[in-house]
Amino acid sequence: MLFVATIALGFTSCDDDDSTTPEVPAVYAQEDQMGRPAINTVFVTGMENKNTFNVTIPSQMAAGFAAAFESRLLGLNAGYTTNALGMDAATFSGALVTDVLTANLNGTTTFFDGTNVLTGRTLADDVISVELLLIFGGPDGTANPGLSDDHVDANDKPFLSSFPYMATPW
Secondary structure (H helix, E strand, O other): OOOOOOEEEOOOOOOOOOOOOOOOOEEEOOOOOOOOOOHHHHHOOOHHHHHHHHOOOHHHHHHHHHHHHHHHHHHHOOOOOEOOOOOEHHHHHHHHHOOOOOOOOOOOOOOEOOOOEOOOOOOOOOHHHHHHHHHHOOOOOOOOOOOOOOOOOOOOOOOOOOOOOOOOOO
16 A cells, blocks of 8 residues: 555536547645654655655655664754653654654643643644754753744634634735
């Protein structure tokens, strides 16, 4: 089974034209694997690797990319020992490499709240700051304070309290 689905959709319409020329179907293809924000962007380097990563099914990502993720992590933070989750470089890279967003259906849904980790994501979760903290913050989250937070602490508009929850763009 190939994770990337290429979907061909053919649309027909009714009109007064009796033309027998078929309409060309629209073709959609996945361009970027983004289960978790910024992981693919930061940890997969080179267009050829990105293209391969984007078509790799999640169960095979670790085998194909874990070593590269660990190398990139240590390249970004040469002083990395463990992070605020207590994960060494190999363990953390292994957790990151399967780029899917997991969801806890029976408990707290959050990207990271100090206790719950990668149990889903709410709109208000500051995922980039969490990722920076886990990459640069060290064992207690206080190392490299200039690198461990994006300093964007709120959305530009409040989220709505009902579906679709996103604020209007302008």
